[in-house]
Amino acid sequence: MADLDVAFPVLSRADIAALTARGKPREVHAGDTLFTEGERNRSFFVVIDGAVEILEHSRGEPHQITVHHPGQFTGDIDVFNGRPALVTGRAVEDGRLVELTPANLRRAVDELPDLGDIIIKAFLLRRELIQASGFEGVRIIGSRFSPESHRLRDFAQRNAIPYRFMDVETDPEAEVLLREMGVPPSETPIVVGQMGRSHRNPSNEQFASCAGLTVELEPGHVYDLVIVGAGPAGLAASVYAASEGLDVLTVDSLAAGGQAGTSSRIENYLGFPSGVSGQELMGNALVQAQRFGAQISIASAVESLGIDGGDRRVNLVDGSRLTSRCVLIASGVEYRKLAVPRFGDFEGAGIYYAATPMEAKLCQGEEVVVVGAGNSAGQAIVFLAKSAAKVHHLVRGNDLGRSMSRYLVDRISKLTNVQPYLRTRVTSLEGDGHLATVCAESADEGELRFNTSSLFLFIGADANTDWLRDCVELDNKGFVVTGNSLPRSITDNDRWSAAGRAPFLLETSLPGVFAAGDVRSGSIKRVSSAVGEGAMAVSFVHAHIGKMV
Numbered sequence: 001m002a003d004l005d006v007a008f009p010v011l012s013r014a015d016i017a018a019l020t021a022r023g024k025p026r027e028v029h030a031g032d033t034l035f036t037e038g039e040r041n042r043s044f045f046v047v048i049d050g051a052v053e054i055l056e057h058s059r060g061e062p063h064q065i066t067v068h069h070p071g072q073f074t075g076d077i078d079v080f081n082g083r084p085a086l087v088t089g090r091a092v093e094d095g096r097l098v099e100l101t102p103a104n105l106r107r108a109v110d111e112l113p114d115l116g117d118i119i120i121k122a123f124l125l126r127r128e129l130i131q132a133s134g135f136e137g138v139r140i141i142g143s144r145f146s147p148e149s150h151r152l153r154d155f156a157q158r159n160a161i162p163y164r165f166m167d168v169e170t171d172p173e174a175e176v177l178l179r180e181m182g183v184p185p186s187e188t189p190i191v192v193g194q195m196g197r198s199h200r201n202p203s204n205e206q207f208a209s210c211a212g213l214t215v216e217l218e219p220g221h222v223y224d225l226v227i228v229g230a231g232p233a234g235l236a237a238s239v240y241a242a243s244e245g246l247d248v249l250t251v252d253s254l255a256a257g258g259q260a261g262t263s264s265r266i267e268n269y270l271g272f273p274s275g276v277s278g279q280e281l282m283g284n285a286l287v288q289a290q291r292f293g294a295q296i297s298i299a300s301a302v303e304s305l306g307i308d309g310g311d312r313r314v315n316l317v318d319g320s321r322l323t324s325r326c327v328l329i330a331s332g333v334e335y336r337k338l339a340v341p342r343f344g345d346f347e348g349a350g351i352y353y354a355a356t357p358m359e360a361k362l363c364q365g366e367e368v369v370v371v372g373a374g375n376s377a378g379q380a381i382v383f384l385a386k387s388a389a390k391v392h393h394l395v396r397g398n399d400l401g402r403s404m405s406r407y408l409v410d411r412i413s414k415l416t417n418v419q420p421y422l423r424t425r426v427t428s429l430e431g432d433g434h435l436a437t438v439c440a441e442s443a444d445e446g447e448l449r450f451n452t453s454s455l456f457l458f459i460g461a462d463a464n465t466d467w468l469r470d471c472v473e474l475d476n477k478g479f480v481v482t483g484n485s486l487p488r489s490i491t492d493n494d495r496w497s498a499a500g501r502a503p504f505l506l507e508t509s510l511p512g513v514f515a516a517g518d519v520r521s522g523s524i525k526r527v528s529s530a531v532g533e534g535a536m537a538v539s540f541v542h543a544h545i546g547k548m549v
C-alpha cells in the first residue's frame with residue numbers, strides 16, 4: 001500500500017459506525033477551528049460530511065498539509081500522549097463530524113484491534129511525513145560549538161521534538177532572527193517555540209514543560225507502580241503495567257528510550273531481521289505504552305527513595321513527592337568518562353557518548369576518533385564511517401574480537417576509512433572552546449595526535465544508583481542486588497518476616513521495590529534482557545499488591 005494511503009486512509013462504513021458509537025456527533029460550519037497549534041489533549045475527529053483542512057505555520061506562512069474528506073480522520077501520535085498539536089484543523093465546508101476524546105479513542109483502539117492498527121499506523125506515518133515536508137518545529141538558535149546548544153539539540157532529538165537548528169556561526173537567517181528579537185549572539189542558545197514564544201537557554205525541565213513532556217502530578221495520589229527510568233526495561237514495564245490495568249507513572253530524567261534510544265542500529269533484537277534504529281524501536285515502544293494509557297513524565301529526575309508506612313515514596317529533584325505501592329528501579333547505567341586533563345572543557349563541545357544522525361551531521365566529512373572495544377563502539381564506527389572522512393578507532397587492549405560481536409568486527413574490517421589503533425589510550429585533549437586535538441599514546445607507534453573536533457566514547461558504564469543511597473542493597477560496583485542474590489542477613493530481617501515471604505526474583509532488599517535491566521546486579525546488558533525483565537517485574541508487582549490487599 002502506498003504511504004499516503006496508510007497515512008490518510010478512508011475508513012469503512014463499519015469502522016465509522018464503531019467510532020460513532022464511541023464518540024459524540026458535532027456539526028461544523030466552514031471556517032470553524034477544531035484545534036490549533038500548541039493545544040494539548042485535543043480530540044480526534046472523523047469526517048462524516050464536509051471537509052477538514054490541516055495547516056501548519058512553522059515557516060511563518062500557513063502550509064496546507066492535507067484535507068480530510070468523508071471517512072477520513074484527524075490526529076497524529078500526540079493525540080495519545082497529550083503533547084501540544086503541531087498543526088491546526090479547520091472545517092472548510094459545513095458538515096458533520098464525530099468527536100472522540102483521547103480517552104475514548106484509546107478505548108476504541110483497545111476494543112477494535114483492526115481499526116486500532118489502521119489508526120496507529122496512520123498516526124506514526126503522518127509524523128514522518130510532516131517532518132519530511134519541511135516542517136520546522138521549534139528553532140534552536142546557537143553556536144554549534146556551544147555545549148548548551150548541544151544539550152538542547154540532544155534533548156530535542158532524543159524526545160522527538162521536531163526542531164531546526166540555526167547556527168549563529170554560519171546561518172545568516174539566525175543573525176536576522178536574533179536581531180529582530182533583540183537578542184545578542186552572546187545570549188544564545190535560545191529556543192523559539194510555536195507561536196514565536198522564546199526562552200533563553202532553557203533547562204531540560206523548562207524545555208520539557210513547554211514541549212508538553214511533563215505529566216501533571218496529583219498531590220496525595222497513591223500509584224500502584226512508579227517506574228524510575230524509561231529505557232527498554234522501564235518502557236516494557238510501562239506497556240505491561242498499563243495494559244494490565246495498573247495505575248502506573250513512569251519518570252525519566254532525560255528521555256524515553258535510555259541508552260537503546262541512542263543506538264544507530266540494533267541488529268540483534270528479535271523480530272527485526274535487518275536491524276532497527278534504536279530511536280525507532282524506542283519511539284514505537286513509547287507510543288505503545290501511551291496508547292495503553294501509561295503516563296510518562298520526561299525531565300523528571302528522581303533524587304531519592306523512601307518508605308512511608310506500607311507505601312514507597314519517590315522524591316523528585318523538583319521537590320515533587322510521589323507515593324506508590326510498588327517501585328521499579330529501571331535507571332540503567334551512565335557512560336564512563338576519560339580521566340584525562342581538561343575533559344570537562346569539551347563535554348558537549350566535541351565529546352559525545354552516542355552516534356546518532358545528529359552527531360553524524362556535526363562531523364560530516366571530517367575525521368573522528370572513536371574509543372572503545374564493545375558492541376556500542378562497533379555500531380558507532382559502522383554508522384559514522386558512512387559520513388565521516390576517516391574514523392580513528394582507539395582500543396586499550398590488543399584483540400577486538402574479545403569484546404565485540406563477530407559480525408561487527410567483520411564489518412569494520414571491510415571499511416576502508418576506518419583505521420584501528422590497538423594498545424592505545426587517550427592521554428590529553430586540546431582546543432579553545434571546542435575540541436581540536438586528541439592526543440594518545442600507542443604501545444606500537446608512540447605518541448599520536450589526531451586533529452579532530454569529535455571524540456566518541458564507548459568505554460563502559462556505571463550504575464545509575466546514586467539516588468538509592470542507603471535505601472536498597474547494592475553490590476560492590478553499585479548495581480542493585482535482587483532475589484536469590486540478597487544475603488540471608490537481609491532476607492531474615494523484620495521487614496521480610498512482616499511480608500511473610502521471600503523476595504521475588506527481581507525484588508530488592510526492600511519489599512515492593514523491584515529492579516530490572518542494566519541497573520540490576522548480574523543482569524545481561526542487552527535490550528532484550530532489559531525488556532524481558534521489565535515485563536517480568538510487572539507480574540511480581542501484581543503478586544506483591546495481591547498479598548497487600
Ligand SMILES: Cc1cc2nc3c(=O)[nH]c(=O)nc-3n(C[C@H](O)[C@H](O)[C@H](O)COP(=O)(O)OP(=O)(O)OC[C@H]3O[C@@H](n4cnc5c(N)ncnc54)[C@H](O)[C@@H]3O)c2cc1C
Nearest residue numbers: 229231232233253258259260302332333517518525526527
Ligand atoms: C550506543 C549503544 C548501543 C547499544 N546497542 C545495543 C545492541 O545493539 N543490542 C543490545 O542488545 N544492546 C545494546 N546496547 C545496550 C542496551 O541499550 C542497554 O542494555 C539497554 O538500554 C538497558 O536498558 P535499561 O532500561 O536497563 O537502561 P537504560 O537504557 O540505561 O535506561 C535507563 C533510563 O533511566 C533514566 N534515569 C537514570 N537515572 C534516573 C533518575 N535518577 N531519575 C529518573 N530517570 C533516571 C535514564 O535517563 C535512562 O533513560 C547499546 C547501548 C548503547 C549505549
